[in-house]
Amino acid sequence: MTESIRFVAANGLDFAYLEDGSGPLVLMLHGFPDTAHTWDDLRPRIAAKGYRAVSPYTRGYHPTAIPDRDADQETLAHDILALIDALGADQAIVIGHDWGAAAA
Structure with a gap:
């Protein structure tokens, strides 16, 4: 498992993320009040099956940029689409928990 936080620009913000593996993209979205570390146990398991697991x-x-105002549901959905693109993928398997599920 990697602990190195990476950054990518998507939908007007700099998003921080954790990543394991390579292959087709699996994007894992946390809920409230969790963080990307919600997926620390699952991310390397998914990577071991031949996927690029990103949370x-x-x-x-934090450490993703904090916008000036709260986002609506449409903005959260656009974040996911922009992240898929910014991470260099055409498509992704998207897994969400809590508020992450609503965005997914």
Whole structure:
């Protein structure tokens, strides 16, 4: 498991994320009040099956940039689409928990 936080620009913000593996993208979205570390146990398991497992710190969760205002549901959904693109993928398997599930 990698502990190195990476950053990518998506939907007007700099998103921090954790990543393991390579292959097709699996994007794992945390809920409230969790963080990307919610997926620390599952991310390397998914990577071991041949996937690129990425868990971002979602909008407003440090170290991802904190926007000037709260986001609506549409903005959260656009974040996910922008992250898929910014991470260099055309598509992804998206897994969400709590508020992450709503965005997914």
